[in-house]
Amino acid sequence: MRMSSLPVTALSAILFFAVQPFSSQAQDVALTPPMGWNSWNYFAEKVDDPGVRAAADQIVASGMKDAGYIYVNIDDTWEGQRDSNGVLHTNAKFPDMKALADYVHSKGLKIGIYSSPGPKTCAGYEGSLGHEEQDAQLYAAWGIDYLKYDLCSFIPEVMEKQAPNDPPAQMRLMHAAYTKMWKALKATGRPIVFSLCQYGWDAVWEWAPSVGGNLWRTTGDIQPNMYSIYANMSLQAGLASYASPGHWNDPDMLEVGNGELTPAENRAHFSMWAMLAAPLLAGNDLTHMKPEIRDILTNRDVIAIDQDKLGKQGSRAYVDGEVEVWTRNLSGGALAVAVLNTGDTRYSTHPFHLYLSRFGLHGPQKARDLWTGKEMELSEGMALELSSHDVLLLRIAVPK
Numbered sequence: 560m561r562m563s564s565l566p567v568t569a570l571s572a573i574l575f576f577a578v579q580p581f582s583s584q585a586q587d588v589a590l591t592p593p594m595g596w597n598s599w600n601y602f603a604e605k606v607d608d609p610g611v612r613a614a615a616d617q618i619v620a621s622g623m624k625d626a627g628y629i630y631v632n633i634d635d636t637w638e639g640q641r642d643s644n645g646v647l648h649t650n651a652k653f654p655d656m657k658a659l660a661d662y663v664h665s666k667g668l669k670i671g672i673y674s675s676p677g678p679k680t681c682a683g684y685e686g687s688l689g690h691e692e693q694d695a696q697l698y699a700a701w702g703i704d705y706l707k708y709d710l711c712s713f714i715p716e717v718m719e720k721q722a723p724n725d726p727p728a729q730m731r732l733m734h735a736a737y738t739k740m741w742k743a744l745k746a747t748g749r750p751i752v753f754s755l756c757q758y759g760w761d762a763v764w765e766w767a768p769s770v771g772g773n774l775w776r777t778t779g780d781i782q783p784n785m786y787s788i789y790a791n792m793s794l795q796a797g798l799a800s801y802a803s804p805g806h807w808n809d810p811d812m813l814e815v816g817n818g819e820l821t822p823a824e825n826r827a828h829f830s831m832w833a834m835l836a837a838p839l840l841a842g843n844d845l846t847h848m849k850p851e852i853r854d855i856l857t858n859r860d861v862i863a864i865d866q867d868k869l870g871k872q873g874s875r876a877y878v879d880g881e882v883e884v885w886t887r888n889l890s891g892g893a894l895a896v897a898v899l900n901t902g903d904t905r906y907s908t909h910p911f912h913l914y915l916s917r918f919g920l921h922g923p924q925k926a927r928d929l930w931t932g933k934e935m936e937l938s939e940g941m942a943l944e945l946s947s948h949d950v951l952l953l954r955i956a957v958p959k
């Protein structure tokens with residue numbers, strides 16, 4: 560039966576029941592921080608259809624899928640031109656987005672895409688300004704499950720042009736732009752994770768959930784070096800109360816396996832993102848991933864910290880010179896503790912001393928080292944040796 564031949568009351572009943580389940584589905588995405596892969600950090604503008612298929616294949620073959628990595632996210636530079644009806648087409652690197660989405664789905668994975676509320680994306684490709692509903696419908700028709708929405712040209716082209724020298728008015732324009740895309744996504748009826756990328760402007764953690772954000776970048780772009788990783792990590796201190804199931808602070812995608820990061824630095828980066836309940840979006844070349852990088856990305860114990868169902872982000876418990884101690888409350892009353900050596904030149908001549916009492920524990924504690932898998936006993940003031948930029952990540956099942 561065609562919809563138009565139904566009486567109005569029957570039609571409203573159908574619409575009511577069609578729309579209702581979606582509202583609950585929409586709240587059900589990203590109940591734990593999204594895990595997957597994103598093309599930008601390694602491939603940047605070189606991302607293409609075969610590369611995304613290869614990433615999906617590798618997520619399965621490497622065991623990453625079994626470890627929880629589900630989203631295969633295409634970042635910037637997939638966009639082509641709009642036709643005379645305003646419909647956006649892919650560029651030559653992506654001949655058939657629907658077929659690509661079907662392929663990713665056939666692997667039991669989900670697929671993400673990228674756009675901007677401005678006229679152009681950060682890399683100068685076509686943005687969604689004025690075509691929000693049309694683009695959201697297109698994503699849904701392709702079967703897209705995740706959208707990263709990156710402010711970029713909206714700043715000069717809309718905020719600065721429409722509200723020159725008026726930052727509060729500019730921020731309101733920005734909030735409205737994110738709300739507009741959220742409504743457009745909701746109207747599709749498809750659950751789509753909504754990832755805000757506007758670098759933390761205007762205390763985004765305070766308002767992102769009200770514009771539909773499931774995660775929101777809190778910083779500028781990460782780089783594959785420990786200074787950038789540490790800077791982004793530090794900016795999460797004080798944001799723990801804003802994270803909860805469905806709503807996550809995003810210190811940016813992973814650089815594990817990229818650049819010149821040492822094994823210690825890769826471990827530290829991954830451990831700290833887990834402590835922060837951060838999205839775990841691998842950003843490396845999965846096809847040429849070394850086994851030691853795969854082992855880091857698939858460490859189940861560390862992933863279990865990140866994905867803990869309580870969704871409580873960790874906090875910096877104390878700092879002693881170059882050593883930082885972060886703690887995270889986990890379900891079942893357990894506690895994760897990360898001890899991070901941020902220094903470049905600290906040696907065993909000056910070991911670090913761990914003071915359990917500084918985060919409320921009293922007396923010896925049994926803990927598991929999540930990188931060696933060994934059980935250990937912690938005691939007040941115990942000496943710890945950590946090489947430069949390395950981490951000790953512990954799980955205390957029954958803290959006392």
Ligand code: GLA
Nearest residue numbers: 599634635681682709756780
């Ligand atoms: C911005 C974002 C990056 C990436 C690029 C793509 O810089 O912050 O994560 O998406 O745009 O152009």
